[in-house]
Structure formats: structure tokens, C-alpha cells
Amino acid sequence: GAVVSQHPSWVICKSGTSVKIECRSLDFQATTMFWYRQFPKQSLMLMATSNEGSKATYEQGVEKDKFLINHASLTLSTLTVTSAHPEDSSFYICSARATGQPQHFGDGTRLSIL
Amino acid sequence: GENVEQHPSTLSVQEGDSAVIKCTYSDSASNYFPWYKQELGKGPQLIIDIRSNVGEKKDQRIAVTLNKTAKHFSLHITETQPEDSAVYFCAASSRYSTLTFGKGTMLLVSP
Numbered sequence: 001g002a003v004v005s006q007h008p009s010w011v012i013c014k015s016g017t018s019v020k021i022e023c024r025s026l027d028f029q030a031t032t033m034f035w036y037r038q039f040p041k042q043s044l045m046l047m048a049t050s051n052e053g054s055k056a057t058y059e060q061g062v063e064k065d066k067f068l069i070n071h072a073s074l075t076l077s078t079l080t081v082t083s084a085h086p087e088d089s090s091f092y093i094c095s096a097r098a099t100g101q102p103q104h105f106g107d108g109t110r111l112s113i114l
Numbered sequence: 115g116e117n118v119e120q121h122p123s124t125l126s127v128q129e130g131d132s133a134v135i136k137c138t139y140s141d142s143a144s145n146y147f148p149w150y151k152q153e154l155g156k157g158p159q160l161i162i163d164i165r166s167n168v169g170e171k172k173d174q175r176i177a178v179t180l181n182k183t184a185k186h187f188s189l190h191i192t193e194t195q196p197e198d199s200a201v202y203f204c205a206a207s208s209r210y211s212t213l214t215f216g217k218g219t220m221l222l223v224s225p
Contacts, residue, residue, distance in 0.1 A: 004157075006157070034212075042217070042218075043203065043215045043216065043217045043218050044158070044203070044215050046212060046213075049212060093157045093158070095157075095158075102148055102160055102163055103148070103160070103213060104160060105150070105157035105158045105159070105160075106157050107155075107156045107157045108155075108156065108157045110155075
């Protein structure tokens, strides 16, 4: 149980384009979803927290207009990187949590901006 | 806010040996301490967790201990196997709120 699916697993796109990443909880209802960014050989950096039906709460230093987060249902959250540039290249990971339960992570999306 | 320190950053052991990874936290309000294993190119996988009302928890070859007074918690892996090789992260939070992660430990188990 507690499976979190993230798509795509790898995306390469041109600078200036927007990229959408999906995060789905497959066998539970995720009242809260989280988006992280991870640089090589580093820990996970929380970008934002989203509760179903509410606006996401962004961590300090994370641009809201750059990283658009939507959590429209209890099983789906999306992260859209708008007007992506090479410095946005990174490993993005989502996690989901049911009320009172641990966080479970997706397998991440490796984003490469050319 | 919470601060989690994790040591060592790398740990090399021979197959069959035990491995211990230690973490300290700063916020006395933290009451939930999960451990995650991250393999290369994948997301973190929850392997064991402990709440502050418990001092120790075991699951087969994996155990976690918690010392609330000293604000220390540790992961113990016995009879290590090559497939245990990965990066391990400790984390802390209060009432399942936002997790604060340690910087990770790369565990290498040599056959």
C-alpha cells in the first residue's frame, strides 16, 4: 500500500518552455502533498506544501509564479515549471500523506533544460 | 525551526557487519522520526519510523532507537547486504507536519 506515482520520470526540454509534472497517490487519499527539489549528492529541499482544494504554501525563496502547484483532488497534484531555464534543471520529487500517516514519496522527475 | 544533523556522511562496511547512522535534532516539540532509503535515481522509501512515546522499534534487520532527553535517534542495520547500499536520510517533525531532513548518509556494503 501507500504508492505514489510520479510522471514523467525524465524530461528534456528547451529553455523557455513550461513543463508539467504529475504526482498521484494510487491507493490512498492524500490530504497533503509536498514538492521537493534535490541537487546531486544533497538532501531534499522542500519547495511547497499543498492541501487538497487550497492554495499551496511555498517555502521562502521559492518563486510562486515560477513553480505553479495545483492540488485539485485527493489523488493528484501537479507542479508546472514555467518558462524553464537551465538553472531549473534538477531532480524534483513529490510526496503524499493521508491524515495522520507518514509521507510516501514518488520516484522523482529528472528535469533537464537545454 | 527544526535542525537535524546526521552522521556520518559516508559509511563503508563489509557484508554481514552492522551499520549505525546517528541523527540529532534541535526542536523538543518534534515527536515523529522517520528514516528513508534512497537508491540512485529513485525517490526516498520509508523503511522505519518511530514516535516519541517509544524508545526503540525493530523490523527484521532494521532498528531505530530514540533518546528524547539527548535529542538523539539512530538507525541500526544488522547483517548488512550489498542491496542495503544506498543513501539513508533521517528526518524529524512534530505531529506529522513538515519533515526536516538530515543531509544523508551514503552506505556502501562491500561483498
